[in-house]
Amino acid sequence: MVAKKIRPLVTSALTSQWLKGLRRGLSEIKRSAKGADHEVLYFHQPDDPYSDLLGQWLPELKARYNVDLKVILVAEPDDDAAPERQALEDYARRDAAKIAPYHKLHFTDPGHQPSAENLALARRALAASSHLISVVADIGAALWRDDTAALSSHALVSQQEADAVFENGTKMRERLGHYLGGVIYYAGEWYWGVDRLPYLEERLAKANLRHQGFQQLAHFQERPSFMAKPASGRLTVEFYPSARSPYSYVAMEETLDLPNHYPVNLVVRPVLPMVMRGLPVPRRKGFYILGDTKREADRIGVSFGKIADPVGAPVRRCYSLFPMANAAGKGGEFLQAFCQLAWAEGVDVGEDEGLKKAVERAGLDWNEAAKVVDNTDWEAEIEENRLQMMASGLWGVPSYRLLDAQGKELFSCWGRDRIWLLACEIQKALA
Numbered sequence: 299m300v301a302k303k304i305r306p307l308v309t310s311a312l313t314s315q316w317l318k319g320l321r322r323g324l325s326e327i328k329r330s331a332k333g334a335d336h337e338v339l340y341f342h343q344p345d346d347p348y349s350d351l352l353g354q355w356l357p358e359l360k361a362r363y364n365v366d367l368k369v370i371l372v373a374e375p376d377d378d379a380a381p382e383r384q385a386l387e388d389y390a391r392r393d394a395a396k397i398a399p400y401h402k403l404h405f406t407d408p409g410h411q412p413s414a415e416n417l418a419l420a421r422r423a424l425a426a427s428s429h430l431i432s433v434v435a436d437i438g439a440a441l442w443r444d445d446t447a448a449l450s451s452h453a454l455v456s457q458q459e460a461d462a463v464f465e466n467g468t469k470m471r472e473r474l475g476h477y478l479g480g481v482i483y484y485a486g487e488w489y490w491g492v493d494r495l496p497y498l499e500e501r502l503a504k505a506n507l508r509h510q511g512f513q514q515l516a517h518f519q520e521r522p523s524f525m526a527k528p529a530s531g532r533l534t535v536e537f538y539p540s541a542r543s544p545y546s547y548v549a550m551e552e553t554l555d556l557p558n559h560y561p562v563n564l565v566v567r568p569v570l571p572m573v574m575r576g577l578p579v580p581r582r583k584g585f586y587i588l589g590d591t592k593r594e595a596d597r598i599g600v601s602f603g604k605i606a607d608p609v610g611a612p613v614r615r616c617y618s619l620f621p622m623a624n625a626a627g628k629g630g631e632f633l634q635a636f637c638q639l640a641w642a643e644g645v646d647v648g649e650d651e652g653l654k655k656a657v658e659r660a661g662l663d664w665n666e667a668a669k670v671v672d673n674t675d676w677e678a679e680i681e682e683n684r685l686q687m688m689a690s691g692l693w694g695v696p697s698y699r700l701l702d703a704q705g706k707e708l709f710s711c712w713g714r715d716r717i718w719l720l721a722c723e724i725q726k727a728l729a
Contacts, residue, residue: 302606302646303645305605305606305607306604306605306606306643306644307604307644309588309603309604309605309644310603310604310605310644312587312588312603313588313602313603314603315596319658321486322399322485322486322487325485326485326505327448328520328725329485333389335365335366335369336364336365336366336484336485336502336505336507337365337366337472337484337485338359338363338365338366338367338368338476338481338482338483338484338498339368339370339482339483339484340352340356340367340368340369340370340481341370341371341372341471341478341479341480341481341482341483342369342370342371342424342430342434342479342662343372343373343374343464343478343479343480343568344356344371344412344417344420344421344424344437344438344441345374345411345412345417345420345441345662346374346390346478346479346480347390347391347393347394347395347405347407347442348390348394348478348479348480348490348491348492348596349422349479349480350394350442350601351394351397351401351403351405351433351480351491351565352439352480352482352491352492352495353400353435353438354403354404354434354435354438355403355437355492355515355516356369356430356431356432356435357431357432358515359515360431361509361510361511361512361593361694362512362515363499363502363507363508364507364508364509365466365502365507367431368450369430369431369434370467370470370472370706371424371425371430371463371464371467371520372464372467372468372479373420373465373467373468374477375477375479376394376477376580377454378580379477379478379580379582379583380477381572381577381693382577382693383541385688385691385692385693386693387411387693388691389691389693389712391405391407391409391411392407392691393407393711393712393716394407395407396711396719397492397519397716397719398419400519400722401476401492401516403492404439405511406442406443407441407673408442408443408444410445410724412441412442413444415446416440416441416444416445416446416449417441418457418460419441419446419449419450419454420438420441420449421436421458421460421461421464422438422454422455422459422460423436423437423449423452423453423454423455423478424453424457424460424463425455425460425464426452426453426454426460427452427453433452435667437449437452438583446722458657463623465587468512471583472582474580475488475586476488476586477580477583477586478490479583480609482495482498483493484498484501484502484565487501487589488586488589488590490590492516494590495515496514496516496517496518497513497593499515500514509603510522518597519718519719520714520718521552521559521652521717521718521721521722522718522721523559525582531561531702531703531728532561532562532563532703533560533561533562533563533700533701533702533703533708533724533727533728534562534563534564534565534700534701534702534705535553535562535563535564535565535698535699535700535701535724536558536565536567536568536686536696536698536699536700536701537564537565537567537630537696537697537698538567538568538569538683538687538692538696538697538698538699539566539568539569539633539696540551540568540570540571540613540696541568541571541573541608541612541613541616541617541633541636541637541640542567542571542573542574542607542608542609542613543571543695543696544588544591544602544641544659545587545590545591545594545695545696545713545714546637546695546696546714547602547634547638547640547641547642548591548594548595548598548600548602548638548714549696549717550630550633550634550637550716551600551634552598552714552717552727553630553696553698553717554630554631554634556717556720556721558641559721560721560724561726561728562727564630566624566629566630566633567683567686567687568617568620568633568680568683569680569683569684569687569695570613570617570680570684571609571613572694573609574609574610574613575684591620594714594715600642601642602642603641603642604641604642604643604644605640605641606640606644606645606646606647606652608636608637608640608648609641610648610711611648612640612646612647612648612653614672615647615648615653615671615672616632616633616636616647616653616656617680618670618671618672618673618674618675618676619632619653619657619667619670619671620632620633620676621675621676622662622666622670623657623660623662625653626662628660628661628662631658631660632657632660633659634660635655635656635657635659635660636653637655638659639652639656639659650668653667653671655666667717686699690707690710691710692710692712693712694712694713695711695712696712696714697710697711697713698710698711698712698716698717698720700720700723700724700727703725708723709723709727
């Protein structure tokens with residue numbers, strides 16, 4: 299009981315702006331004491347589409363900031379950090395191709411990963427280069443179009459030498475506390491892909507490291523505004539959250555607001571958390587997600603950080619009440635209230651007292667909820683939601699599907715940071 303009360307206070311402290319500022323200050327003191335340059339480490343995985351996008355910006359980053367930018371070559375994530383690997387690879391290609399034009403970058407999804415032979419050539423060429431910042435993009439372009447001749451034209455080290463370089467880089471990434479490719483490490487903090495690059499640039503600018511006359515390179519994508527003219531029809535957005543997912547929670551406010559901006563019907567289809575489906579979430583991944591969620595939550599104005607993890611029984615109790623809430627037109631509001639209590643207020647939502655707060659905050663009657671809580675009738679529907687999500691090439695939460703008036707899928711995406719892209723696709727479909 300005491301641990302349950304203390305844990306939210308601990309997570310609140312760990313995710314606080316005060317502690318982040320302290321860590322940054324100590325990091326700067328250590329750097330200054332050593333007389334070292336500001337070092338930015340970029341971890342590049344050649345067969346990762348998000349690495350390909352970020353790699354295209356390396357020369358510009360180098361030109362704009364007074365930092366020692368180093369490229370570290372890494373292998374793919376371990377299985378525990380990349381469950382459903384095939385789905386992840388297929389989705390990453392499709393997603394990178396979709397977002398590239400909005401960032402004025404280039405990526406074409408060939409429909410498959412690069413061949414093993416050409417990936418080996420790319421790794422050998424990258425490992426041989428002493429000017430990685432300038433060659434990463436060219437080698438990446440050749441790799442993704444499976445251009446063996448172009449890859450072979452570069453200087454190459456032996457396969458054994460390349461393997462050693464990638465192994466060393468992968469060990470460094472793990473030692474520093476991450477697991478993905480396409481990530482940047484600067485003074486104790488991680489920045490994934492083009493989506494999180496603006497955070498790094500803002501930090502470098504505050505440290506007076508941006509060269510005079512240069513502007514910020516990357517910017518957060520914003521959802522387009524209201525429809526400029528009456529829509530020609532009405533669409534459906536299916537929202538796949540998990541009550542145990544911090545990313546799902548911080549996405550809820552903006553997601554539930556979509557029908558106020560666009561002619562869409564919102565259907566909420568919750569799924570079981572990954573760990574409750576037997577999929578691992580390694581410790582380093584959990585820590586990164588916690589810090590990254592807090593960073594995003596602060597930016598968009600959603601409270602987060604005082605946490606009473608609802609994994610297990612609390613989630614099952616929540617889902618046992620979802621059909622009742624949904625029938626009353628309050629399914630989304632109930633999930634949001636449940637998650638807000640768990641992820642922002644540190645309330646034990648597995649106990650009746652906490653669950654009652656969620657029910658009443660959503661405008662529902664606890665007396666009615668108490669009659670049906672802890673039933674198992676919800677299990678088949680929740681599993682059906684997962685199967686539909688997987689059939690659309692999605693596996694993580696929150697995910698989204700955009701359907702036309704006949705129920706045909708027009709678009710699907712994963713992540714809170716793709717709500718802007720979903721809105722663009724809504725406008726495109728109704729133009």
